[in-house]
Amino acid sequence: MYDINQSQMRKAFACKPIILALAALFTSNAFAEETNIEIAPVAITGNPLGVDSDELIVPVSVLNGRELSLRREGTIGETLNGIPGVTATQFGPNASRPVIRGLDAERVRIMQNGVGILDASSLSFDHAVSVDPLIIEQIDVVRGPAALLYGGSAVGGVVNAIDHRIPKEQLDGITGRAETRFGGPDNTRNGAAVVDLGNGQFAIHADVYKRKTDDLDIDGFAVSKRKSEADGTPRENRGKLVNSSSDGDGGALGASLTFDNGYAGISYSTMNNNYGTVAEEAVRIDMKSDRWDVASEFTDLGNVINRVKFRMAHTDYEHVELEDGEVGTTFKNRGVEGSFEAGHAPIQTGLGNLNGVIGYQFSNTNFEALGEEAFVPGVNSQSHALYLYEELPIGNNEKTQHKITFGGRLGHTSVDSKDNANFGIGQNNSFNPNSFALGGLYSLNEQWSLTGNLSHNERVPSYFELYANGAHIATGQFELGNSNFDVEKSNGIDAQIRWKQGKNSFSLGAYYTRFNNFIGLFDTGEIEPVENLPVAQFRAVPAVFKGLEAEGKFNVANNLDLTIRGDYVHAKEKRTNEYLPRISPLRLGAGLQYQLNRFSIRLDALHAFKQDNTAENELATDSYTNVSALVAYKLPTKLNLELFAKANNLLNDEIREHTSFLKDISPAGQRSLLIGLRGDF
Template sequence: MSTHSPRWIRRHALTAISLAFGSSLIPTLSWAEAIELPTISVTANPLGVASDDMVVPVSTLAGRELSLQRESTLGETLKSIPGVSSTYFGPNASRPIIRGMDGERVRMMQNGVGILDASSLSFDHAVALDPLVIEQIDVVRGPAALLYGGSAVGGVVNAIDHRIPKEAIDGVTGRSEVRFGGAENQKNGAIVMDAGNGVLTVHADAYKRKTDDLDIPGYAMSSRKAAQTGEVRENKGRLVNSGSDADGGALGASIALENGYVGASYSTFNNKYGTVAEPDVLIDMESKRWDFASELRDLGSVISKVKVRMAHTDYQHQELEDGEVGTTFKNRGLEGSIEASHGNIGPLSGVIGLQFHNSRFEALGEEAFVPTNRTKTRALYLYEELPLDAFKLTFGGRVEHAKIESSGGDGFGPAQSRSFTPYSLATGALFKLDEQWSVTTNLSHNERAPSYFELFADGHHVATDQYEVGSSELKKERSNGIDARLQWKQQHNSFSVGAYYTRFSSFIGLFNSGNLVNEEGETGQADSEIAEAEFKSARADFKGLEAEGKFRVYDTVGTLDLNLRGDYVRATNRDTGDSLPRISPLKLGFGLDYRFKSAGARLDVLRAFKQNRTDENELVTDGYTLVNATLTYKLPTPDRFQLEAFAKAYNLLDQTIRDHTSILKDIAPMGGRSLMVGLRGDF
């Protein structure tokens, strides 16, 4: 397939969206056979168990709820989920943080296969996926290393886009969305369509996103940082160099078999955005991805089902300084899995899986702080479930071999190679006390091989303004974890509260050495003004609480639901007794959701408390109260077509909001009071 095949889709994305809303298209779609795809959290359970029967804590955003929560990045889209925060490097780059862990401890996936980019290397690197075309997002809170490797010790984010249709359709179905406004003056649109004849199903999607510099209340720099550094506070009311221009699209197809499907897709992602930390630097990002997926069911009593997923990614981004290319990052690789479900052995069911990953990473240019390297992993895992009346037991194990090779040269010393064999074990249980109440608990032992930058980094990392030094002597990261939840559900009401504790015997972190060095890493020189930070192992604890609930409080004239949420995490370096950096403070929130016929209104209030448990190199962060409001109205339309207008007001109190989890919190606050309007349609 030509690498330029979907370009016509991107070029005419907004035109297609307007047609999708136009009356001329509706008669064409009137014969379409609508399909209803169930929203099931399968990311943490290869047996396809619904979320209510999951042993591990999983949250799912899909459909209308995802549309109303959708933001420009995955990190900001998922912040409404208890236990989830974001790295927020301005409005364009934001990875999710789960239970205080991010980077190499949160596995970023697309349709069950890892997203190959450079977002875990640096906070200013965006995830190579836009939420506009995502149909469902599963978030696993807590260790999922058994199924996905050590990079899932903190959790998993799996974005599902249906670019390879799993179900055959006979007709046309799809959705469209446009939105305008907000603090960044966004102008976004997307269209997603599937068409089929009952055997062959074709998928196409396209999106376009354009934003301006973010409007902020007050100054970009905090008063604390100004007092610390003596700098003059400038840039009031606007976050300089925070605009973006992005587009992308995909073509996919699948063939329905008698007992499954087979399909493939090709997608592109393009994003050019300002880095915020440097007013004259833009990142020009491009990712091309080829996916293959197949599933065969009802194969027999020994092996009942086989599932194959693979993706090849060609990723590149260039950092432009005053329009000139300064540094180029490339990541190319293949990742996939083959999974077989065995026939039931009495009540016992389970799967055995093989996963593989091959990638080559290059950083070329003046700001390259890691050498060219290769990463190869192979893993074998087993997952089993044993239901016994009101009790269900899950258990399994994983063994993985990882080889990370550095090419050296260009000031990075000789070539090096390290090999690791991480092991993971996990067991969990679900006990239904009655029809409404249940208790779940999980125990796990997790191991993670160090990443290439933890092993081989050696250079000035401009995004963090540190000289980062890796250690090729690092050993595996090891941790043991436990969590438990109490859940209740009755009709429209539900509630859950949980606690967790993860203890690392060797937590790999980036710790300030106390030295000042120059661009060459030398101390004691006249230009030695850069703080040196080293990747080291330490003993660490992560513990916290999570709670959420939904209650129907009124259902006479319309319905009114009360939503509650809260989370707290504390992370400590046991070697020093200090708090680990960028840990989210206590957060409590509530929401009111009213619906009457075609209209809806929603109010969300979140209180984040002051964070004064800080690392020695970070400042205290003030608390804030975030108030958002949403209005929706379903417009009258013909059958099989739904059209909903919505308006969302952000930060109604116009507070200066600085997330403690952001490394830029003292120079890049969140957006000020703003209004965004949009229109979404389903057919």
């Protein structure tokens, strides 16, 4: 269960400098006494009907409250790395997207408050995600296809970062949190604070954060021994990952009118991030993203339509790549995305009451790349889709629940490139992706249940898969797209067995996904004569992804909990029977947590096995064991303050994530200690 105080779901205020952020917490005259409560694990993502995560068909992991606070890392990818089925691209410590079940980039949809983020992070591994974990209040991770509700780019899964920047509930008073951290392998110095205040009808939210890091400390050389032996790359830069520092900040203001049956609100947020790209010692990225959000939801409306929800975001994203301080290439992405959803009242059937929603989703974005390293033209992308999701509970026994879920999505998308001197006359492509799913949950008894999900998913090729034609320096390749691609089609099955009794729980799941035409970037074996780079081309090939996931939590003694987890992915191209690149190896992990009064101690170990099931021209990675420890102490004050210390990589292993494009030149940090203070009211 999650340990939170009575104000957990609506937290707020901060000041930009770290000291002022803490001062906001200490000087408030509206502190509440600490009250620890237990709440059910609730997943906002993955089910539009708002059921608990225990009742979802698809596997969902939820991080919030104290658990999220103590787990935060510098990126969304690293914050989630280690959850069963989830790894990270790890292009150095500053750019890392989640990888779910071996799928990344355009197959994992990253959202903020239920609306897709708009940046350039899927275009290139060195581009950071435009969401900072410091201000996030909850992260939902859907493992497996969620294309019905969120589009074809969710064929691998969904990561939804929730920040409560638009208050959704009535608030009479003030709530907030503040947090600061120092240390770690990158000598991080960061702080964040958020506040919400309201008078019962009108609520205001504010947050602000500041993050600064130095170059990452590593044990040994940045270049792996395997790479040096394979191509003669010298092993230099011992002890430091050169050009991996960062300096970022951001904040937001939001407000909403709240009612007994809903809310309507608006927010504005900004984010700045300047960081080194690791792959090129003289290149830094200076990123800025401004976003406006509008959202509303009303319930208990009537006997036909009983709920409506509207969400929309406009984003203005830009980053420049600085080469020795001079602007080299500029990437821009501007656009709007939103959805309107209506839920119908329960419909009585012979088996039970049918509940569901119908929704409309839309987006319109304009991407531009300007400069010497612009390997894709300007592109306008527009999409429209209708979706339906229905649940049919079966039986009236509250102790054993059964249900069937089904739904579909019909869409139309256009991806049109613009005329460009380097890319020629613009091209127009349009697609009609359609997806369908059928799932079920069967309760064997009060403790045991089975879930299963069948899905057909269609994904529209991304703009860079269609139109790329140039040198991509970050990956060291000359990339070629294919404007003749059709929609990427896949069929999958996902099943889980779950057990829960009191505080103890366990789940074991398996999945199998077959792609008719998996679009991947493959080395052609040729060298582009002008840029002198290996040529890589996007091709569509049949492929199969299959794997296992397990996790459990057990109360083994008073105040002592044991957690276990594990995952395995196996991915091959079917035509040649070759392994696909950057697939995570088998991982097994376990942890112990002891809590007594104000003290909490946690010890975790994650072992990743050697990965030698590699693609052509891909190097293997050795096994590693990452042992970490956490000690936390709640201070004996009227304020709800907690002091904590985190030790990472205690064995000082050389950790190279196989999912990372830079695994052979950018290892994870060495053994380190981080100290922090968090508090809420």
